[in-house]
Amino acid sequence: MSALVALLLLWGLTLGPAAEGAVFFKTQPSLWADSKSLLEPWADMTLTCQARLETLDFQLFKDGVVQKLVHLDIPDMEYQFPLGAVTNDNRGLYRCRSGLSSGTWTELSNLLEVTGTETQHPAPSTETLPPPLLSVEPVSWIIPGLNVTLLCHGGLRGVSFLLRREGDDEFLEVAETRKEGVASFPVHQAGNYSCSYQTHAAGGPSEPSATVTIEEVAVLPPPVLTSWGQYPKILGPGNRVGLICVAPLGGAEFGLWRLEGSVHKELQVPMSSTSPDRVFFDLDTEALGDGGPFICRYRLRGKDTVWSEDSEPTELVRSDESLPAPVLTAEPAGPRIAPGSLVELRCAAPGGGKRFALQREDPGGRRLLAVRRPGRPHAVFQLRDVSAADSANYSCVYVDLAPPFAGSAPSAPVELRVDGPPPQPQLRALWTRPVRAGRDAFLRCEGRVPDVVFELLRGAEAEPVVTLSAARDSQSADLALTFVGPQHTGNYSCRYRAQWPADFVSEPSDPVELLVAGS
Known part of the structure; x- marks a missing residue:
């Protein structure tokens, strides 16, 4: 042998x-x-x-x-x-x-x-190397002025790497490995790429990697615009006002615009950054105006390129509390609300020309939930399919649409209480066959409540084996069991919990079985 x-x-x-x-x-x-x-x-x-x-x-x-x-x-x-x-x-x-x-x-x-x-005798030994891994930096699309690189990871130093493009028999690039057993290939054309490697000139190449698709785009994809802080809130006169714009790649120029009807007004405001893929915009009273909506864009730095697509618009609300408080009512009236109900919260103020904002009172502060510009002296906010996650005190404010953009004090709070656990999550295995010992096993826990902590449970054990906070506004999380071995075999379920707006924990999901092969 x-x-x-x-x-x-x-x-x-x-x-x-x-x-x-x-x-x-x-x-x-x-x-x-x-x-x-x-x-x-x-x-x-x-x-x-x-x-x-x-x-x-x-x-x-x-x-x-x-x-x-x-x-x-x-x-x-x-x-x-x-x-x-x-x-x-x-x-x-x-x-x-x-x-x-x-x-x-x-x-x-x-x-x-x-x-x-x-190798079974008398059959000859043949060299069949398994495929490497092909990845791309910084993004999987190209546009004039952007440098995109494919990285072929082979693991063994000193080998030669081969890059091919699907459907192009004449396209072949060769590169030597870097120190860690990785080769880099600059990419200038769209297409489906794969790579392989060979240990010496007389040896055959490995199996090809999985295909990586590089697309050509006419316009840069949109960035993401959010307010400062862990969550949006109604700002007071002394609060720092700002927005964060995050692009899908680093080394970009950023710009901020305020939407005034159908017109985009570019704002010249102070900017700062702690990472090459994002920028922080400082807004003064003039730039803030009536609070938006705002959009941001980016473009390649130092390149003759156009701006990206617009981000999704974001509104900011600042109130000096100089105007009388509005009146907030709920239908159905509470405080006890049946799970699954539709609740309508109506915020009423004197006169028209107002912008209304609904906020929830959390232990960490008031959280801005929604903004309306109804064109009448009241706004209706809907909470659909309510659960224990919606149990909280709610209030609203309004802000004038004309300078100096005075705002009201918050309304008297309306209490909503929903009995019972929040909706049960769903757990899905992100694999299709038994996981080989030594690889990672990923399970996706999907709930219907944003900004919670997800927990992965094994069997009847009370303590979670994996805990992960959801990304901002996300209702799911991928929970990883890294480098699994025979000790990981078993049934898993997930749940989610939060301490605000109410202290709750969901029922566990239906179980998913993990089988570890080769252990």
Whole structure:
């Protein structure tokens, strides 16, 4: 028997919205493989774990189980774990992590696969390398002036990478790996791309990666515009007024406009940034006007390009509380409301020409829920299919549409109480077959309530195995079981909870079974 070895690097890079004003330092280490000879890469191999900071401690995992723990005498940036000749005993899925000064560990590194296929005699041995992973930076579309790069992750240093475009037999680009076993290819044309690699010139290429589609767009996709803070609120005279515009890529120029009927008025306001993909707009009284609506756009910095599509409009409400309070009523009248009901909240003020805003009184402050410009002396706000998540005190304000844009004091609160748990969530497995030991298992928990904390439960255990706060205004979350092993086999359910506007927890979802293959 002889062992045929293949290496596959699965490099998971996920970008999500960062906390406002925060700067994060990446601590995830890198893991790659070195071979004594690329003519026979499986004969003598070494895995290198490279940390982001000097450390005394390194740990190597295989198929979700700790293999080696190393404590050094002198801090170092990397450690090499020798594998030697690859056999059935040491082939598998590897990850590593490094120690932090606080005595804790970093997150796990990228996933490196070392596989072996037994060759049956008298059949000859053939070299069939599994596919690498192809990813794209910064976005999966091109427009004149934007540089897009495809990254082919192979995991083994010293190999050559090949990039192909579907339907174009003449298109072939070749690149050598960087230190971590990754090759980069600049992309200038739309198409469906895949990559492969080969260990030496006489060897055959690996299986191709999954296809990555690059589209050509005529206009840059829209950014996202939100108000400052964890959630929108009605602003007082002393509050700082601002908006955040987030683009799908970094290094862009940003602009802000206020909609005045069918006219877009560009605003020249102070801007600041803590990240290359976003900007903070400071609004003074003149720029704020009657509160919007506002939209933002971006364009490529230093390029002769047009502005992007408009963001979804956002309104701001500021009230100096100089006007009499409006009257807020509910239909049906409460405070006890049956789950699933439609509740209409009517905010009435003297005279016309008003802008109305509904707010909910949460423990952390009043949250702005909706804004109306009805053109009459009252506005109606609807709460559909109410549940325990809607249990709260509600109030409203109104603001003049003419300068100086005076605003009212809040109305007397209206209490709504909905008995019983909120709607049951749904849990879906984001895989189609048993998950191989050493890979990640993702489960999507979908609720009908935004801004909650999702929890993943195993069997009848009371304590969650994964906890994740939903993104702003999101009603779902992807919960990850990383680097699964035999210990993860079982049934899982999810629930969600919140402490505002009411303290509630949902019933668990129906269970989903996780089977771990190869464990």
